[in-house]
Amino acid sequence: METQTSPGRLFNGLIALLAWFALFAQLYIHLTMLPFPVKELIIRYFSYFTILSNLMVAISCTMLFIGNGTGSGRFFHRQSVVAAITVYIVIVGAVYNLVLRSVWDPQGLQKVVDELFHTVNPILYLLMWIFLAGKDQLKWKMVFSWLIYPIVYCIFILIRGHASGLYPYPFINVIELGMTKTLQNIGILSASFLAVSLLVIAVGKQMSKR
Secondary structure (H helix, E strand, C coil): CCCCCHHHHHHHHHHHHHHHHHHHHHHHHHHHHCCCCHHHHHHHHCCCHHHHHHHHHHHHHHHHHHCCCCHHHHHCCCHHHHHHHHHHHHHHHHHHHHHHHHHCCCCHHHHHHHHHHHHHHHHHHHHHHHHHCCCCCCCCCHHHHHCHHHHHHHHHHHHHHHHHCCCCCHHHCHHHHCHHHHHHHHHHHHHHHHHHHHHHHHHHHHHHCC
């Protein structure tokens, strides 16, 4: 990660603030609005790719705001880590706005949180990557390690869903779609992650030449 100016650090601080607010607000909604034991609510909360990816954004921007003096700080300053999180959060925004927005009509605080999770945070983090992040160390082979997180997530959801009946997203709901269609959707998602990852690296390489 390139050394950031004060405006750059403040921009990361803003993203971190918005991401942490959305995460804690969603946790509050989970704990107060859903009729399940606390343990089950916590598991359900962390069963959403949106939550996990926005958590990465929150931690990443917090570390970028603080600086890279600690081990975790240095990790989140790596170009590959920032670029990977960019891929994840862009997919979160794209899937929601292209697939899920039409079937979900949140109200009140939930609407505010959803817009932060799926529109505001993805756009701001993408802008941060474009204008503030270093890109000269990005390599094509990084896409394979970036795919580990979404693949492991899908495996976890299939196992967790089989045991609990909970599938966080309709396009991976085995109960309603069947395993064949679900696996097809996972294949399409994996291809989307690969395509966006390749695009991010291509853009990064092009920008680093300038």
